[in-house]
Each structure stands twice: as C-alpha cells, then as structure tokens.
Amino acid sequence: MKSAVETLNPTRVRLTVEVPFEELKPSLDAAYKKINDQVTVPGFRKGKIPARVIDQRFGRGAVLEEAINDALPKFYTEAVNETELNVLGQPDVDITEFDDGNELKFTAEVDIRPAIEIPDYSGIEVTVDAIEVTDEDVEKSLEQLRDRFATTSAVERAAAEGDVVVVDLEASVDGEVLGDGIAEGVSYTIGSGQLLDGIDEAVTGLSAGDTATFASQLKGGSAAGKDAEVKVKVSEVQERELPALDDEFAQLASEFDTLEELRADSRKRLESMKQYDQATSAQEKVLDALIELTEVAIPEKLLKDEIETRTHNLEHHQFPQMGLTWESFLEREGKTREEYDAELEAQAVKGIKTQFILDELVTKEKLSVNQEELTEHLVRRAASSGMSPDQFAQAVVEGGQVPLLVGEVARGKALAVVVEAAKVTDSNGEVVDLSDEDEDAPAEAAEETTEAAAPADADAESDKA
Numbered sequence: 001m002k003s004a005v006e007t008l009n010p011t012r013v014r015l016t017v018e019v020p021f022e023e024l025k026p027s028l029d030a031a032y033k034k035i036n037d038q039v040t041v042p043g044f045r046k047g048k049i050p051a052r053v054i055d056q057r058f059g060r061g062a063v064l065e066e067a068i069n070d071a072l073p074k075f076y077t078e079a080v081n082e083t084e085l086n087v088l089g090q091p092d093v094d095i096t097e098f099d100d101g102n103e104l105k106f107t108a109e110v111d112i113r114p115a116i117e118i119p120d121y122s123g124i125e126v127t128v129d130a131i132e133v134t135d136e137d138v139e140k141s142l143e144q145l146r147d148r149f150a151t152t153s154a155v156e157r158a159a160a161e162g163d164v165v166v167v168d169l170e171a172s173v174d175g176e177v178l179g180d181g182i183a184e185g186v187s188y189t190i191g192s193g194q195l196l197d198g199i200d201e202a203v204t205g206l207s208a209g210d211t212a213t214f215a216s217q218l219k220g221g222s223a224a225g226k227d228a229e230v231k232v233k234v235s236e237v238q239e240r241e242l243p244a245l246d247d248e249f250a251q252l253a254s255e256f257d258t259l260e261e262l263r264a265d266s267r268k269r270l271e272s273m274k275q276y277d278q279a280t281s282a283q284e285k286v287l288d289a290l291i292e293l294t295e296v297a298i299p300e301k302l303l304k305d306e307i308e309t310r311t312h313n314l315e316h317h318q319f320p321q322m323g324l325t326w327e328s329f330l331e332r333e334g335k336t337r338e339e340y341d342a343e344l345e346a347q348a349v350k351g352i353k354t355q356f357i358l359d360e361l362v363t364k365e366k367l368s369v370n371q372e373e374l375t376e377h378l379v380r381r382a383a384s385s386g387m388s389p390d391q392f393a394q395a396v397v398e399g400g401q402v403p404l405l406v407g408e409v410a411r412g413k414a415l416a417v418v419v420e421a422a423k424v425t426d427s428n429g430e431v432v433d434l435s436d437e438d439e440d441a442p443a444e445a446a447e448e449t450t451e452a453a454a455p456a457d458a459d460a461e462s463d464k465a
Contacts, residue, residue, distance in 0.1 A: 003079035011114050011299040015091075017079045019104040024067055027074075031066035064100060076108055086113040088302050111299035116360045119293045122421045126285035128278050130426035133270045141266045145253055146245060152238040158205050159237045161191040165203050166236040169196075171218060171228045180221045181228070185235070196230060206234045217328065224323030279434050282424045283415060287354065290418055296353045306348040359407070361414035369409045377409045 002018040035054055036047050044053065054063065072093060080087055091110035098104045152164050159165050165188055171181030188195050190204060202214040211233045218228050243249045250262040319325065330337060361367075382392035396402055424432040 001075060001078060001082075003082055005083050005085065008109065010297040011302075012109065012111050013085065015076070015079050015083065015085075015108040015110070017075055017106055017108070019071075019075050019106075021101055021103055023075075024071055024104060027067040027071035028063065030070055031063045034066065035063065060100060064098075068095070068098070068104065071104075072106065075104075075106075079108070085110075087111065088113060088299055089305065111301050113356060113359075114297040114299070116294065116296060116356060118357070118360055118364055119290075121290055121293065121418050124286055124289045124293075124418070124422040125425070126282060126289060126422060127425050127427060128281045128285065128432060130428040130430065131271060131274045131278055133267055133274065137270055138263055138267050141270060142245060142263065145266075146242045146249070149249070149253055150240045150242050152240050155237055155239045156208070157237065158207050159190060159203050159234065161200070161204065162189070162240060164189050164238040164240060165206075165234050166238070167203065168233045168235060170231040171223070172231075173218075173223050173226050173228050178221065178223055178228070181218075181223070189240070199230070199232065202230075202232055203234055206237075208234055208236050210234050217323075219323035221323075224320070225325045225328055278426070278432065282422075282432060282434060283419050286419045286422045286424070287415060289422070290357060291350065291353050294353070294357050296356055298349055298352055302352060303345070303348055306352060307345055310344060310348060355411070358411035358414045361417065362410045365414060365417055367410055367413045367417075369406050369413070373409050373413075374406060377405060377412075381405070 001020070001023060004016045006014040006016065008014055032051050032054060033047075035058065036049050039049070039054075039058070040046055041049050041053060041057060044050075051063075076091060076093065088111040091108035093106055093108045095104070095106045098106075155163075167186050167188060169181075169183045169186060171178050173181075186195075188199065188203075190200055193200070196214075196216040196219070198214040198216045202212040206212060211231060213229055213231050216228060216230050218224055218226055243252065245259065247258045250256045250259045254262050254265070256262045256265060314329075315326075319329065322329075324332070326337065330340060333340065335343075378393055378396070379389050382389045385392055387395070396405060419434060424434065426432050
C-alpha cells in the first residue's frame with residue numbers, strides 16, 4: 001500500500017492511498033463468507049456455496065462492494081499511522097479508481113490538529129484580587145449558620161417576609177387544572193425565591209385559611225415553560241426564630257466551646273475559600289494570556305460540530321431540566337439569539353484552543369500521569385457528578401473514557417507549569433505565591449477549562465482510534 005499527503009490548509013489534509021488488489025483478498029474472502037452465511041441457494045448447503053455461484057446469482061459487484069466497505073477503514077487507519085497524522089473527526093472518503101483485479105485508489109480528506117508553536121510564557125504577568133476577610137464577612141457567615149439552626153412556631157397573624165407559610169397549590173393552563181399541577185402542604189419561606197415567580201407577593205399579607213391567585217411561568221412538569229394561573233391557599237403561618245449568638249450556640253453548631261473560637265474558625269475558613277478563589281482566578285487569567293500569545297488555527301468542521309453539540313445539549317438536556325424555552329432562556333439572559341450564538345462560538349473557540357495548547361505543552365514538557373494522580377482526579381470528578389468513586393470509575397471504564405480523564409489530568413499539570421512560570425501579583429501589588437495553595441486547585445481549574453472542550457476532545461479521540 002502507498003499513501004501520500006497533500007496539505008489543503010493548516011488544519012485539513014487529503015490522503016491519497018493506492019492499494020494493490022492482492023491486499024483486498026482477506027476482505028474478499030470475508031465478503032464471500034458473509035454472503036454465504038446470509039443467503040440460501042437450492043442444491044447447496046448453507047455456508048458451502050462456491051464463490052462462482054455467488055458471483056452468478058448475486059453479482060461480483062456486490063461482493064467487491066462488501067469487500068471494499070470492509071477494507072477501507074483498515075487501509076485508512078494504516079495510511080494515517082504511516083503518515084503520522086494527528087487526525088480529528090471522520091474523513092470524507094472518495095474512491096477514485098477501482099476495477100476488478102486492479103489496484104484500489106481512494107482519497108480521504110480529514111481535519112488534523114494544527115501545528116502549534118508554544119511561545120515563551122515565562123513573561124506572563126497577571127493581577128488578581130487581594131485576599132481580604134472583613135469583620136462584616138465573618139458576621140455574615142455566622143448569620144448564615146444561625147439561619148440553618150432557626151426554629152419555627154405557628155402564629156396567628158398575616159404572613160410577612162421571612163415567615164414560613166404552609167400552602168396548597170393548584171396550577172391551571174388555559175382554564176384547565178394540570179394533573180401534575182396540584183401540591184399540598186408545601187412549606188415555603190417568603191422571600192427565598194425558591195418556588196414560583198409571583199408567590200411572594202401573593203402570600204404576603206395572607207393569614208391561615210386565606211387564598212389568592214397569581215400568574216407564573218411553570219418551571220417543571222408537563223407544562224414546563226408555559227404561563228399558568230396558580231391558586232394558593234395558606235394553611236399555616238410560621239415565624240422563624242434565630243438562636244442567640246453566644247457560647248451556647250457555638251457549642252450547638254460546632255465543635256467549639258466559645259463564640260470567639262467559632263468566629264476565629266469562620267475567619268480561617270473564609271480566608272481559605274478566598275485563597276482558593278484567588279488561585280483559580282490566577283490560573284484562568286494565565287491561561288487567557290497564554291491563549292492570547294499562541295497562534296492556533298481552528299478546524300472549521302470541528303468548530304461547527306462543537307457548536308452543534310453545545311446547542312443540542314442546551315436544547316435537549318438543560319432546557320427540559322430548567323423548564324425553559326429559547327424565548328424564556330434568552331429573556332432571562334437578556335440577550336438576542338444572535339448575541340448568544342456569538343458568545344457560544346467564542347466559548348467553543350476558547351475551549352478548542354485550550355485543549356490544543358495544553359496538549360502541546362504536555363508533549364513539550366514530557367508530562368505524564370501516574371495512577372495516584374488519576375485516582376485523585378477521578379474522586380474529584382465523582383464528587384462533582386454526585387456519584388460514588390466506584391460508580392464513576394465503572395462508568396468511565398465501561399464508556400471507554402479513561403484516556404479522556406488521563407488527558408484532563410495531563411492538561412492540569414501543563415497549566416500548573418505555566419502558572420508557576422508566570423508572575424502573579426494581587427491588587428495591593430504583593431507577589432502571590434501559589435505554591436502553598438491547595439494543590440488540588442490547579443487540577444480543578446484546568447478541569448473546568450478542558451470540560452468546555454470535552455465534546456470536541458471526545459470526538460477527536462474516538463475518531464482517531
């Protein structure tokens with residue numbers, strides 16, 4: 001077999017492949033066997049029909065077509081390996097010449113990863129917010145903790161903001177009560193915004209036994225996204241009581257004996273959270289700077305597929321879960337469809353560039369992933385997916401996704417190399433040393449950036465294989 005490569009543009013090539021007829025023999029034999037197993041000819045046992053009889057009855061052309069269809073993927077893969085191409089996606093194959101007994105000639109146009117020259121990234125400088133935890137931040141944290149330990153008691157008065165009301169709900173669309181639009185005994189905190197738009201105004205001022213109606217767009221169920229008239233009946237009004245902020249509360253809500261110890265711990269936790277946010281912000285800004293410095297050609301088909309994948313996921317997975325339509329989604333976002341599509345394309349471009357650049361860095365820096373690093377990453381991914389590590393690991397193995405996880409870890413390490421070489425200062429002009437921060441932060445930040453490019457990466461890896 002002979003193969004040659006013609007570069008069409010920086011991200012697309014045309015492979016020309018010539019295959020001697022004798023190399024088709026294994027596929028021809030397989031084609032005759034397949035047809036033998038599928039057809040019946042009087043006078044011959046199934047599976048024992050001679051090739052000449054198959055040619056007479058079904059045509060030599062049918063056998064050749066079956067053989068070529070079987071052989072093309074193998075010859076294409078051999079040509080890709082022989083020419084050391086890093087292909088993306090499925091090829092467009094065209095048989096240019098073939099006669100029975102003569103060589104097979106075909107071309108395959110396919111996208112490839114572009115050649116990338118990694119620039120000197122040691123001069124990257126970024127600025128992040130300084131870490132500052134105020135007394136107000138600490139008190140707000142303590143108030144949130146108090147809120148978790150609040151108790152309620154029934155009161156005989158009109159409901160006000162902050163009260164808990166127990167309500168019965170009945171939703172109607174076009175005058176008909178929905179089968180799944182009835183709910184009884186629902187507890188709702190006025191002002192929390194966790195139920196239906198319009199309910200706060202409807203129940204404020206109502207006492208036990210009172211009813212009201214309000215208009216709202218349903219967020220879930222059989223009529224998700226539709227405008228409905230909702231009838232609400234208040235069966236009970238409850239007043240929330242917060243515990244006193246004292247040593248007794250500290251003992252109730254934590255392992256500490258005094259309020260001052262709890263307050264000091266709250267400050268320490270807030271500082272740790274802000275350190276993590278600072279580290280993540282630094283990594284994101286360094287990555288943006290690296291992308292800005294690096295020239296990356298984007299394969300048109302890969303970008304088109306990526307945009308289509310993201311749009312499909314939005315329409316068929318996220319919209320149904322959130323009870324949204326394009327109209328309500330765009331209204332919520334305050335954008336036109338054209339503005340959203342432009343943002344989506346920019347995100348897709350950034351995701352693809354991120355993956356290409358970090359993969360090139362992995363190769364340049366000769367980075368590898370050991371079992372411990374892969375396991376730690378798997379545990380993090382499992383936690384974010386809501387699955388146990390064992391369940392997530394099984395799903396990854398069964399789905400053939402282990403190489404993708406290895407790639408995510410490797411890209412995280414590549415990003416850490418660039419961040420380490422960059423100069424990071426805070427808004428106070430102080431140099432930020434990220435080496436002492438949570439060692440998981442670089443990996444998790446890289447995971448977020450590579451996650452955006454995951455569909456394109458999955459397609460590329462599976463198609464290459």
